[in-house]
Amino acid sequence: MPKTVMILAHPKIEESIGNKIISEFTNKYDNVEVRHLDKLYPNFKIDVKTEQEALLNAKNIVFQYPLYWYSTPAILKEWIDQVFQYGFAFGQESALNDKKTFISLTIGSAPDYYNDDVMEKILFPIKGLTEYCNLTYGGEVVSFNINNYTPEAAEKAKQVSVEHAKKLLGLINS
Amino acid sequence: MPKTVMILAHPKIEESIGNKIISEFTNKYDNVEVRHLDKLYPNFKIDVKTEQEALLNAKNIVFQYPLYWYSTPAILKEWIDQVFQYGFAFGQESALNDKKTFISLTIGSAPDYYNDDVMEKILFPIKGLTEYCNLTYGGEVVSFNINNYTPEAAEKAKQVSVEHAKKLLGLINS
Numbered sequence: 001m002p003k004t005v006m007i008l009a010h011p012k013i014e015e016s017i018g019n020k021i022i023s024e025f026t027n028k029y030d031n032v033e034v035r036h037l038d039k040l041y042p043n044f045k046i047d048v049k050t051e052q053e054a055l056l057n058a059k060n061i062v063f064q065y066p067l068y069w070y071s072t073p074a075i076l077k078e079w080i081d082q083v084f085q086y087g088f089a090f091g092q093e094s095a096l097n098d099k100k101t102f103i104s105l106t107i108g109s110a111p112d113y114y115n116d117d118v119m120e121k122i123l124f125p126i127k128g129l130t131e132y133c134n135l136t137y138g139g140e141v142v143s144f145n146i147n148n149y150t151p152e153a154a155e156k157a158k159q160v161s162v163e164h165a166k167k168l169l170g171l172i173n174s
Numbered sequence: 175m176p177k178t179v180m181i182l183a184h185p186k187i188e189e190s191i192g193n194k195i196i197s198e199f200t201n202k203y204d205n206v207e208v209r210h211l212d213k214l215y216p217n218f219k220i221d222v223k224t225e226q227e228a229l230l231n232a233k234n235i236v237f238q239y240p241l242y243w244y245s246t247p248a249i250l251k252e253w254i255d256q257v258f259q260y261g262f263a264f265g266q267e268s269a270l271n272d273k274k275t276f277i278s279l280t281i282g283s284a285p286d287y288y289n290d291d292v293m294e295k296i297l298f299p300i301k302g303l304t305e306y307c308n309l310t311y312g313g314e315v316v317s318f319n320i321n322n323y324t325p326e327a328a329e330k331a332k333q334v335s336v337e338h339a340k341k342l343l344g345l346i347n348s
Binding site for chain 2: 043044068069070071072073074075077078080081084120121122124125128129
């Protein structure tokens with residue numbers, strides 16, 4: 001089966017519900033490699049060559065993160081800025097044209113605010129990156145109410161996160 | 175005159191045309207404080223208290239940055255995530271309600287791709303932050319073709335950047 005690399009960004013993974021469950025669930029599969037950026041690069045000094053090699057070895061690239069202020073956590077943005085360089089990801093030669101990208105996003109709050117227009121804006125930078133570099137966008141899985149504000153909310157979030165992980169694997173393998 | 179704090183994010187300011195010119199131009203004014211995040215926090219360890227105090231001392235907050243992959247450089251995102259905390263920027267009490275935000279953005283490429291819809295998506299996270307925290311959005315100044323791909327392009331970019339700085343000051347003081 002084609003290999004999948006999950007680029008996981010979550011500064012407090014031990015306190016996380018969604019990103020912890022989803023990444024652990026998908027990491028059980030032999031053909032999935034999870035790269036937890038916060039653990040690998042606590043000082044934001046991305047090892048560009050290693051990260052580029054991880055992409056070259058994979059067919060599918062999953063961006064796994066919680067929504068922070070309508071965007072990605074900063075470590076994921078730094079990873080994108082450092083890894084998607086001219087000459088590697090775009091320009092006369094691109095090494096990534098046969099890859100597919102996926103967004104796997106958890107949102108702490110309820111879906112009320114997040115209509116199609118808002119979601120399009122939120123997904124835009126990674127979809128734009130994908131398009132600019134001539135990769136194929138494989139779609140997104142987005143889950144809401146992923147929080148531990150109450151014990152009941154946390155319990156519900158755990159169930160939703162397992163469903164999210166299954167849905168993501170289905171999307172990748174479809 | 176009310177004080178302005180410019181939050182400047184540019185990892186390579188010495189190679190920069192636009193952000194260097196705009197920040198130096200505005201920094202000449204007594205009531206403007208420029209905080210260059212990359213210089214202050216090379217390891218991304220934001221001094222949250224100091225940054226929050228800088229905001230409290232100002233009336234206007236300018237986000238000054240070059241567009242990196244349809245979004246801010248990572249250091250500015252980390253600053254936002256760390257500084258705009260619950261209890262300070264939003265929640266039962268917010269210390270920032272009387273502040274105004276501005277976006278001052280340089281884009282390396284030509285304006286062709288950047289129609290209103292795309293610009294709305296690009297400005298969305300900071301405008302959303304502003305709205306969520308009940309600050310007032312004061313508007314944006316956006317300049318294109320800010321690059322040094324050729325000596326002629328660099329010369330033109332310098333001129334545009336000076337005009338950009340003047341326009342920004344006009345907007346802040348309007």
